[in-house]
Amino acid sequence: MSSITLALFTLTSAWTPFLQPLGLKRPDNALVLILPLVFAIALTYKTLKLESLDRLLVETCRLSVYIMALIALAAGVLYVVVEWV
Numbered sequence: 001m002s003s004i005t006l007a008l009f010t011l012t013s014a015w016t017p018f019l020q021p022l023g024l025k026r027p028d029n030a031l032v033l034i035l036p037l038v039f040a041i042a043l044t045y046k047t048l049k050l051e052s053l054d055r056l057l058v059e060t061c062r063l064s065v066y067i068m069a070l071i072a073l074a075a076g077v078l079y080v081v082v083e084w085v
Contacts, residue, residue, distance in 0.1 A: 038067045 042063040046056060 034071070035068075038071075039064050042067060 039060065043056075043060045046059045046063060047053070050056060050059060
C-alpha cells in the first residue's frame with residue numbers, strides 16, 4: 001500500500017458515524033447537500049411508479065421541484081412560527 005492509502009485507512013478505520021459525525025468545513029453550504037438527496041428520492045419513487053420509463057427524467061425533475069418547493073414552504077412556515085409567535 002502507498003503511504004497515502006495507509007494514512008487514509010488509519011484516519012478512517014476508527015470512525016464511528018453516529019458517535020463522531022463528519023463535520024462540514026463550511027456549514028453555510030450544508031443545505032446544498034439536500035439537492036442530490038431529493039433527486040435520488042424522486043428518481044427512486046418515479047422508477048417504481050411509472051409504467052414506462054420514457055418520461056423518467058422529466059417526471060423526476062418535476063417531482064424534485066415539488067419536493068423542494070414544499071421544503072421551502074415548510075421552512076418559511078417554521079420561520080414565521082418561531083420568529084413571530
